[in-house]
Amino acid sequence: MNERIYSVLEFDRIISQLTDQASTSLGKEKTQQLKPYTELESVQNKQAETDQALQIIRLHGNMPFGSITDIRPSLKRVNIGGFLNASECLQVGNLLYGAKTLKRAINQLEEPESPLIREKAASIVPLTELEREIKNCIDEDGTVMDSASDKLRSIRTKIRTNENRIRDRLAGFTKSSSHMLSDAIVTIRNDRYVLPVKQEYRGAIGGIVHDQSSSGQTLFMEPQAVVEANNTLSEAKADEKIEVDRILRELSMLIAADVEPLSENVKVLAELDFIFARANLAMSMKAAMPEMNDEGIIDVKQARHPLLSDDEVVSNDIALGEDFHAIVITGPNTGGKTVTLKLVGLLTLMAQSGLQVPAFDGCRLAVFEDVFADIGDEQSIEQSLSTFSSHMTNIVDILDKITDKTLVLFDELGAGTDPQEGAALAMAILDNVVNKRARVIATTHYPELKAYGYNREEVINASVEFDVETLKPTYRLLIGVPGRSNAFDISRRLGLSEDVIDSAKQLIGTETTDVENMIESLDYARREAEKDYEAAQVTLEEANQLKADLEKAWNQLENKKEDLYKKAEEKAKQAVEKSKQEAEEIVSTLRSMKQDASLKEHEWIEARKLFDEAKPNLQTTQTKSEEVKKTKTDEDLAVGDEVKLLTLDQNGTIVEVVNKNTFQVQVGMMKMKVKKNDLQRLKRKQPVEEQPRTMVKGSTSHVKPELDLRGERYEDAMQQLDKYIDEALLAGYNNVSIIHGKGTGALRKGVQEFAKKHRKIKSAASGNMNEGGSGVTIFELS
Incomplete structure (x- = not known):
């Protein structure tokens, strides 16, 4: 994509806002390198990353990036055999700690819809051993600790002992010989403890002079009594430096061994900070994730220019690429035409860079291979080019490069020359761009281009609304309505007499008058349609509310009805249980009385x-x-x-x-x-022919559903069973019980053999426990 478009559309200001959202120097560097992607899959992937990070921020807040710094210079040095100082080693340890903390925070999220973020966090290598070694040797201030090695601890113990001994001796001088000193203090010169001695007492104190004051009246002397102790102290400090250098050399070698995973961690952390910076920018702009396509379709609702403040910005709906490929915007100066051009171009660059755009959810934007713009005064004094020449030079370059994957933005197309020729050039240029299937938005003052929009199927007129009552633009973009000339209305509002206005109207052509009348009619129809739409919306909302109220009332009624049924069922159940209990008591009483043997x-x-x-x-x-x-x-x-x-x-x-x-x-x-x-x-009982009634044991007036054969001889029992089955079939029974008792089992076996031979008996089975068990056989009749 051409670099010039970034400055023309002020994309660099978006980059600056994005940089402010990054938490680390790594992330800030990444934001400053941001360029739009031109492959649909890449753009969709970046948009998904931004949206997933935004969901994490909304649900869990920002991720911890605080202790992460850029260690790439240190890694480069150890990779070629150099050594790091304590502060540089500490930065490596801090980065490892920050990477581990960030990875843990992302892994602990309960948000399942962030696979891209989790995948990046999973590639962070913890390097716990290296982090532990660094933390064990260097404290938070970047100083090698005594615990880094036993030798260092011993050396520093010796240093502190000597320092205390020297201070004690010098303190004795400050008390006993204070009159010889300029000030009763102990100070240090050339890493040796000294006293500020007055010039005249130099010989009285004795020792080595290390420095003097600017006036020469004070000498900084090391008394002879502490020279040996200072020598011992200097030797111990030299040993300390050697041991510290050894420790740092070992740490540097450990870091060098892990340069590759450390470098990869730096890249991942920079990328994650970059992603969350994009998410934070989207939140600050109240932006939405656009649906990307490679078909040149732009469809945004209530889009806002991201560089304008909330009290200045006006939201607009913009559509391009489906029903028409070109929009020609007409209207007065300072009406917002140029802002609209920049809005479309800037939203496109942002979306292709993985940034969400300030518009309503569901917006659609296209991925273009290039975006060209001719906006503003391109006059060049050095090149001695006029405004028109400068614009045409830029336009010629654009026309040579456009394809069907290009978005073109023309501001005041054809301006700066004769109106008739300029209008003709503008229409020819637009024809050229449309024929190449590129998407184009152009602004113009020429009334001829209003008719151009009506005569081309792939071109539509648009205008920026102007309020004649207040004499101010509203900055609202009206797709499908060309801009009308407001000169007469404005003049009338400013007090110009009607005679002058009428004379002016007679001087313009009838075609111009007809066009203006048509535009005024369209504008009136648009306003009326908007009123009807608003009224319909109110009615729809009322209907939806009424529907919701009715559904709520119906659900309450259904729930109440169900509760009543449950209560009735429970009441019936209690009544039956009570009756059952009473009947059980009666049966129990009768059984105990044994009145009926x-x-x-x-x-x-x-x-x-x-x-x-x-x-x-x-x-x-x-x-x-x-x-x-x-x-x-x-x-x-x-x-x-x-x-x-x-x-x-x-x-x-x-x-x-x-x-x-x-x-x-x-x-x-x-x-x-x-x-x-x-x-x-x-x-219903089926009518049967009158037959002599066969009496069965235990029956006096009708056939019972069971036959008791207990106590009968085998032959008599089989005869009674045969007669009984005939009468049971005539009575219409489906099931009958044959009581034969348990005994020797001969009678039971005979009953079951009888059942196998009788063609009207479908099945024979022993009774359940509560039916008499094996002492009863149940016949199923057909």
Whole structure:
């Protein structure tokens, strides 16, 4: 991309804002090298990085970059065999600590949608051993610590001992010979402890003179008494320097061994700081991530110029590249046409650089191979070129380079020469650019270009709105509406007489008048459409609110209905449980009284089973409603009808009609009176021819659902069983119980053999524990 466009569109000011957002010198250097990418995949990747970092900042705050510095010069020196001082070694240790801290912070994030950031953080190499070695040798002030080696500790102990001895001796001089001293202090000259002695007492003190004051009245003398101690101290300090140099040399060698991973860490940290700087800039601009394409489509809503303050900027909607490839903007000076040009160009450069743009979510921007602009006064005194010549020189260069992957911005196209010729040139230039399928936005004053926009399918007119009432531009861009001349209206508002204005109108051509009238009509239609749109939006919001209120009320009603059903079910369940408990008590009492000796054990088991199954059938609301409809029937019930007892969820047979609303029903071994509303007919009794009634043991008026063969001889039992099965089939039973007892098992075996041979018996199985177990066989009849 051509370098000139950065200064023309003031992209360097965006770079400056981005640099301020970086936390480290590494990141700042990276921001200053930022250039737009021209490959769609690269741009999309950079935009994704920025957006993921922005989500992290919003949810967790900024990442820790504080202790990270640029160590590349140090790495370069150790890589060629040089040694680092303590401060440089400390910077390496700090970078390792900062890298480890940053990696841990990113890994601990609970944000799953940041794979690109996590991937970069994963490439940081901790180098824990090297960091530990540096921290064990150098303190936070950049000084080699005593603990760096045992020898250094010993040397520094010796130094402190000698220093204390020298101070003590010199302190004695300051007390006993204070009159000989210019000041009762101990000071240092040439790394040796000395006293400030008056000139006249030089011989009295004795020793070595290391320095004197500017006046010569004070001599800085090392008394003879401490010369030896100072010599010992100097030797110890020399040993200290040798040991410190050795320690730093070893640390430098350790750092040199890890130059490659350290260099990679520097690159990763610089890149991460760069990414988070882009995210912080997006947050400060209240920007959004654009959807990028390589089809030349620009579609932004409420876009704001990023270099204008909030009280100056006006948001605009801009669309280009789908229905039309060129926009021709007309309107008065200072109306914002140039700002609009720069806005589109600057948003494009920002988006292609991985920066989010100040616009609404869902904006779309294109990736161009190049962006060209001819904006501003390009007059060159040195080249003796006029404004027109300078512009044409730039335009000629642009026309030679444009392709279908180019965005072109022309400001005041064709200006600076004869209006008629300038307008013709402007239209020819626009035709050339449009024919090459480039995207172009141009501003102009020429009224001829208004008609040009209507005569080209790929070109659309636009204007910058002007408020005639206030005589000020609103800076709003109006796509599809050409700018109208406001000279007459402005003159009228400023007090020019109507006669003069009417005379001026008569001097202009009818075609110009027609165009202006058309533009005024379009402008009026636009304003009316905006009013209708606003009214429709209000109505839509009210309708949405009403819909939400109705849905809320409906949900509350459904919840309330469900609660009522649950309460009713619970109440019914409690009632049945109570009845079951009472019935259980009655059965228990009867059993204990043993009043009816003929009552057999399996009959008690049958009754107990009936009680156990007497539970409410709790169903969904819809099923209950359907069941209620089924129970409300006016059908007549008759003896022999197979029915369902809705209250007990049991099947039985009507054995007696008590009255029209009450029936006696046989359920297993029990008979009970049931209301008609609690019965549902399952099967009506089929009429049969009159046959002599066969009496079965235990039956006097009808066929029971079971046959008791206990105590019978085998042959008699088989004859009774054969007759009983015939009558059970005539009675319409589906299942019957044959009670044969356990005994020797011969009778049970005979019953089961009988079942295998009878063609109307589908299956035979022993009863459950509560039905008599192996002492009963249940036949299923067909």
